[in-house]
Amino acid sequence: MKTVLVTVSLLLLSFPLGLVISVLTERLASRNAMAKQLPRVWTTLVKGAVTYLIWKYIIFYTWSDGSGFGSSHCQTTILSRWLQFSQTSAAYFDLPECDSHDSIKTIVILFLRGFLFASGASFGATLQPVGLTGGIACGKSTVCNLLKSPSKATDKDAFAVIDVDGIAHDILVPGKMGVDCGYKRVVNAFHGDDIFEKGSKDESPPIDRRKLGDVIFKDPKKRRALNGITHPLISKIMLKQIVREGLHPSDENTSIVSVDIPLLYEVGLVMRLLFGIKVVIACDEDVQLKRLMDRNKDLTKEQCLERIQSQIPVQKKAKMADIVIWNNGSRDELVLAVEEARSQIISRSHALMGFSLSNAIFYLSAVVSTSCLYDMIKVAAL
Numbered sequence: 001m002k003t004v005l006v007t008v009s010l011l012l013l014s015f016p017l018g019l020v021i022s023v024l025t026e027r028l029a030s031r032n033a034m035a036k037q038l039p040r041v042w043t044t045l046v047k048g049a050v051t052y053l054i055w056k057y058i059i060f061y062t063w064s065d066g067s068g069f070g071s072s073h074c075q076t077t078i079l080s081r082w083l084q085f086s087q088t089s090a091a092y093f094d095l096p097e098c099d100s101h102d103s104i105k106t107i108v109i110l111f112l113r114g115f116l117f118a119s120g121a122s123f124g125a126t127l128q129p130v131g132l133t134g135g136i137a138c139g140k141s142t143v144c145n146l147l148k149s150p151s152k153a154t155d156k157d158a159f160a161v162i163d164v165d166g167i168a169h170d171i172l173v174p175g176k177m178g179v180d181c182g183y184k185r186v187v188n189a190f191h192g193d194d195i196f197e198k199g200s201k202d203e204s205p206p207i208d209r210r211k212l213g214d215v216i217f218k219d220p221k222k223r224r225a226l227n228g229i230t231h232p233l234i235s236k237i238m239l240k241q242i243v244r245e246g247l248h249p250s251d252e253n254t255s256i257v258s259v260d261i262p263l264l265y266e267v268g269l270v271m272r273l274l275f276g277i278k279v280v281i282a283c284d285e286d287v288q289l290k291r292l293m294d295r296n297k298d299l300t301k302e303q304c305l306e307r308i309q310s311q312i313p314v315q316k317k318a319k320m321a322d323i324v325i326w327n328n329g330s331r332d333e334l335v336l337a338v339e340e341a342r343s344q345i346i347s348r349s350h351a352l353m354g355f356s357l358s359n360a361i362f363y364l365s366a367v368v369s370t371s372c373l374y375d376m377i378k379v380a381a382l
Contacts, residue, residue: 018120114365
């Protein structure tokens with residue numbers, strides 16, 4: 001009974017363990033300071049080393065009494081040989097203690113443990129989006145549009161860009177996001193403030209985001225109140241879209257999932273931890289102010305400065321980033337900077353020949369299980 005409970009427990013732990021180890025592996029692989037000089041080499045070495053350690057110490061893990069896969073000499077012999085990546089042999093099954101029941105149980109558990117671990121690792125890998133952020137009017141939207149299209153070198157390196165501002169807009173549209181709609185809660189929280197569009201005769205008049213912005217920029221308490229309503233909803237929808245794009249990309253040319261999140265550094269540490277690689281689009285402060293005034297001619301200089309000062313200074317964000325895209329010059333210069341950043345991001349996240357933790361563990365488990373089953377059948381036929 002104890003052996004059964006231990007075996008089931010280890011199987012149930014395989015998925016969450018795979019998820020956690022995959023997240024940590026992706027983070028370690030992305031810490032590649034030599035991405036320009038040795039593209040993908042560090043990433044491949046990290047993922048390869050972790051695969052070996054998982055195969056040796058997790059997939060084949062047993063307790064000291066032999067439980068986990070079972071305590072029979074047959075099972076421990078088979079597994080110890082495969083632990084060393086040895087070639088299987090029918091002789092491994094030609095043992096007095098090796099009956100078909102024990103052998104089949106060992107093979108099934110091996111495959112299930114590998115499959116569940118690989119599934120968790122695959123899910124964990126999807127939770128590693130690239131965070132794209134920057135100051136207001138620094139050119140983030142332009143960079144995102146450039147990344148959505150593949151580079152000239154290949155057609156498989158386009159980015160899926162999840163727009164947090166778009167989500168923030170949609171949750172304030174009456175009834176648009178279903179249970180995730182925040183319209184009623186915002187209206188109740190800002191009762192008495194002029195936040196609606198003029199001239200609307202709808203029962204649920206649209207919220208004027210410009211008016212709402214003016215209200216919260218002048219009152220930090222109301223800004224916190226709005227953030228308390230919208231941030232959880234935005235995070236929930238954003239995570240859904242990250243998982244969907246990671247597991248089932250809407251574009252077959254997509255190789256990276258990214259999130260356009262203007263206030264990445266302002267919303268706190270928890271949100272920051274979600275992103276394996278953080279990219280800041282930056283420009284000098286005088287350039288930023290000029291672009292904002294040119295873009296929003298209905299805003300005064302003081303209003304533009306209020307919006308800029310409500311965020312963490314761009315220079316400070318640049319110091320906290322993994323990759324910085326400077327946008328002080330022409331569009332052609334920006335295009336070159338974006339392509340260099342794209343190359344660095346892919347080098348930090350993609351291993352050579354498409355090697356991944358989840359695929360490696362799954363295929364190893366499948367090959368070993370199939371090979372052991374084949375050898376067992378050969379012995380039975382003798």
